[in-house]
Amino acid sequence: MQNVERNMLNPTGDLNLVKPKFDLIGLYNRLQAQVENIFLRKGYIFLFLGFLLGRALILGKLAPFALPFFAAVYFLKKDRAPIAFLGLVAGAATLALTDAAVTFGVIFLFLILFRSMxxxxxxxxxxLPFYVFTTIITGELxxxxxxSSGFSVYGTAMAGVEAGLGLILTLIFLQSIPLLTTGKRKQSLKTEEIVCLIIMLASVMTGTIxxxxYDLSVEHIMSRYLVLLFSFVAGATVGSTVGVVTGLILSLANVSSxxxxxxxxxxxxxxxxxxxxxxxxxxxxxxxxTLLIGMYGEAGEALNKTLMESGAAVLLFLLTPAALTSRIAKHIPGTPEYSAEQQQYMRKMRDVTARRVSQFSNVFQALSQSFSSINDQQDDSEESDRGLDYFLSNVTEKTCQTCFKKDHCWVRNFNTTYDYMGTIMHEMDHNNGNVSAKLTRDWEKHCTRSKKVFxxxxxxxxxxxxxxxxKKQxxxxxxxxAEQLLGVSEVMGDFAKEIQRERENHHKQEEQIxxxxxxxxxxxxxxxxxxxAQGSVDIDMTIPYCxxxxxxxxxxxxxxxxxxxxxxxxxxxxxxAYPNGCCQVTFKSAKAFVVYTGVAHxxxxxxxxxxxxxxxxxxxGGKYAIAISDGMGNGERAxxxxxxxxxxxxxILQSGIEEKVAIKSVNSILSLRTTDEIFSTLDLAVIDLQNAYSRFLKIGSTPSFIKRGSKIIKIQASNLPMGILQDVEVDVVSxxxxxxxxxxxxxxxxxxxxKHVENYDLWMKRKIQELKTEDxxxxxxxxxxxVIRSRSNLIEDDMTVVVAKIDHNIPKWASIPVPKQQKQA
Known part of the structure; x- marks a missing residue:
């Protein structure tokens, strides 16, 4: 411990901070950022690619890569074209100075054609591809x-082949260059883009021929490394495609390969x-x-050399950081990294949507509280006193202002006058404008203009x-x-929670089922x-035609x-619809109870x-509602x-708003919609199919009855019909x-x-009691x-009766046992 303390002290005896350990990850991130800054942002990647493409040849004679690459860079990133031009000319110069001169001349001719047209x-x-085709064939001719000694069939054909390759390569480079230069690409790579990228990389590799x-071919090492990388990232399909395309391009450049x-x-x-x-x-x-193909193709020292080249490619592959492979995999559909990236994007969009919905919920809740606080802040006594003051001020303005006894009443005897007039006002208000005889005599003694005041x-x-x-309304x-806003806020809040509830992965359970x-x-x-989830199972299946x-x-x-x-x-x-097709089936949890209904009207x-x-x-949510509404009167309008x-x-109910708030909302709409006296009753029963718990809400409706064996239960509530009052008190009977x-x-x-029945309750209970059927x-x-028979077969009013039977939900088929090891945990 003393040694540790001594190591933490410098020679002067001051306490120093312990130096942190070597941060390998941080160093790698800084190095990666530096490389991206040099190659991608400053554009030196075009110098590197241009150098290799400038010296790339096909069949040892054709050089179709230089102009398509320059044309694509000039069109896509004009500010990087000079760097690409220097790389192409420098690469061609490594072959011969005449090749550098030809490359310079072809590019110059392309610029003249592009600007003039x-x-x-x-x-x-x-x-652009046709510009390249025209420029190359013009230069070759x-x-x-x-x-040369003149035109020949072979020379003209080779010129056409090189121009055609240039046209195709221009299209390929137009798609592949953005993939290499875009630092943060969010879109996924299409199959065509992957192939174009591989063709471009293979074309670049031909420049390393x-x-x-140490006597090991760079092109062989890099091509095998490229195949290893894409096989690891994207699987066998993309890996074999990369191998075929890369091998084809390299074999065109060098037939021996x-x-x-x-x-x-x-x-x-x-x-x-x-x-x-x-x-x-x-x-x-x-x-x-390598062993299998090497034994068929070559043997001896050549096989050893091929194995060593594969070993070098494997070494580079093993040294490739996981961050690079993961970054590539994010852009290739079908990879777990791509799925995770898409899932992250969907999760972000889901969270943003849920946050916005939650914010709207908070806004509605704040509005509801604002309306509620207005009602809470209003004190009835203060409001009454204020109303009395306004009332008396209006009365005195028309009576006492011109009276000669104004000072006597309102200056010397203010309290007496004020109390008298307040008492008169209250008696008039509560007695339909009448005032007691005693108060009238006392006021006539006090006021000289008593009749005018009355x-x-x-x-x-x-x-x-x-x-x-x-004001009351x-x-x-x-x-x-306020209640409606609060109901909307609660619905939106529940919806936000539902959005944030991420779907669980059930791959294991899916395989087990x-x-x-x-x-x-x-x-x-x-x-x-x-x-x-228990009670809310939701499974989709695809099965063959049954x-x-x-x-x-x-x-x-x-x-x-x-x-x-x-x-x-x-x-x-x-x-x-046809025998060889598939059926789509959805399975869900059965409710504990089921409701069978019958209607007569x-x-x-x-x-x-x-x-x-x-x-x-x-x-x-597993609820079932039964409702009856009776419009005022009869006929079309009712x-x-x-x-x-x-x-x-x-x-409103299907939107998720609670029943009482829903009924009040409907009532307010009906009462505010028109000034006509149009009313309607409402009889609502909401049954929870999981536990058969029921809530009855009755607005101006008749009683309902529950028949349980020989017992009759009456459900009743007293309310006015809907539309009469703006505020209706809803009685909930459970x-x-x-x-x-x-x-x-x-x-x-x-x-x-x-007809001729004094007690409707007893008559209806007796008829229900005498029922012999349960249908x-x-x-x-x-x-x-x-009912119709009791009125001599006359129908003197609209009649509707709805009967619901609650029963256990018994499936038609019994469960089929499955071996225990295959059941869900």
Missing amino acids: GKWVKNEMRA FKLAVF GWSV FYHMSLLAFSGLLGGLLKEGKKPGVAVGLIIA EVMHQQLTLFQANRKL VQESRKIV LEALQDFGVQIEHVEIYSL RGHGECEKLIAPMLSDILGETILVSSEQCS AAKDGDLVSGDSYSTIELG HTESQETLMLLQQ EQLKAGDLLIMMSDGVFEGP PQGIADVIMEE
Whole structure:
């Protein structure tokens, strides 16, 4: 410990910080940034590529690479064209000075043609390959005419071949140069872009023909390294493609290297197949391919040399940092890195969307609190005193301002006068404008203009009451708006949480389900699991054409029920239209309860249009709603009113807003929409299909009844019809339903329909008690028939009765047991 302390002290005795360890990762990142700055940002990569392409030849004679490369750089990055020009001329000079002069002349001729034709050509990118073709063939024909013995068939054909290659290479370089020079590329590489990139890299490698290190060919080492890199990153398909393209380009440049195309293609295929073994596996693929192709092609010292070249390529490959391979893999579709990159992008977009939705939710919540705070801040006593002051000031302005006793009343006896007038105002307000005799006598003794004051008070009291009613309506409207905004805020908040809930990866479970079903003999093409949560399972499957035998419902769903430990049913099924196709099936969790409904309705006097409307609504979250609305009166107008009430309610409920807020929203819309006296009742029952817990909301509607065996339960609430008041108090009645219960809901035409009946409750309970059937439709028909019969077969009002039976959801098919080792954990 003392040695450590001494090492931390400098010779002067001061305490120094301990020097950090050597940061290899930081050094690599700084080196990478420096290399990118020099080659990519400053453009020296064009000098390097131009140098190699300037000395690249095909068949030892043709040099089609220089001008296409310069033309592409000049068109895409004009500021980097001088650097590319220097590299091309310098590379050609390594072959011969005449080649450098030819390269210089061809580029100069291209610039003249490009500048002169730019005025007449609109799409320069399409015309660029033809500029290159024209320039190359013009230069080659000029060489044949001046420096050769004249035109010949062979010379002219070679000039055409070189010009054609130049045209094709221009198109390739236009696609591949942006891939090398763009520092941060977010898009994925297409197959054509990958091939163009490989052709360009192979073309660059032809410039290394003749180079060797310790008698090892640089072109062979780099080509095999390129195949290793792409086999490791993208797999066997891309690896073999890279091998074929690279080998073909190199064999065109040097015919003696033709057998290397087989070596590169085979090593790319083997390396891609062995990529699961990481870098060593890909390297083993190259070594095996080298041995096999080498034994067929050459032997002895040549085989040893080929093995050493492959070993050098493997060494470079093993020294390649993972950051480089990962960076390349992010742009190639099908790789895990690409999928992760796309997933990260989708996650970012999801988070941004969820954040925006959450912000909107907070805005609506703040607005709701703002409206609520306005109501909370208003003190009734202060508001009453302020209203009294305004009232009395208006009265005194028209009476006391011209009175000779003004000073006597309001200066010397202010409190007495104020109390008298306040008391008179309150008595008028509460007694329909009347004032007690005693107060009248006392006021006449106090005031010389008592009758005038009474008259003005009567006039002002009407305005005061109207103003007070208006303020109350405004407060009620603010309260309704606050509740509605809060409901919207809650829905949007839930939606934001749902967006942020990332879909889990269920690859293992998908494989287990696929294996279990296939082992049982059921053929499955594909399984896609979206959710395995208890009670909300969601699975999509692709199965072959089943010829209508129903194996999804009879076999697959029962097996999934045993695997997942809960009842699974077929939610939707899209069968193939032809025998060799596939069917798309969705399996979801079955609800614990199911509701069967029956409806009977009749219009007044047997008309076609009834003022009653009913609806059975399948809500999200496993809820089922039954609603009856009775419009005021009969006929088309009442039908439209009740139908619109149910339509508004259905849309608001399906958006996820809580039932009470939904009903208040519908009521406010109906009350504010028109000044006509159009009202409608609403009878709503919301049943949770997971536990049969029910909530009943009744607005001006008749009672409902629950028949449980021999017991009859009455559900009742007292409210005015919708549309009468802007603020309606919704009474919520909750009831726990059980399997076998019968819920009977009806409009007033049914409940109050029986003639010569004093107690409608007892009559309806007795009729329900006497029912001999449990079929919902049969019960609805029986009740309707009994009511009509009691009125001598006359229908004197619109009548609707809806009967719902709650029962356990029993699947049609029992679960099929699966071996335990294949079930989900």
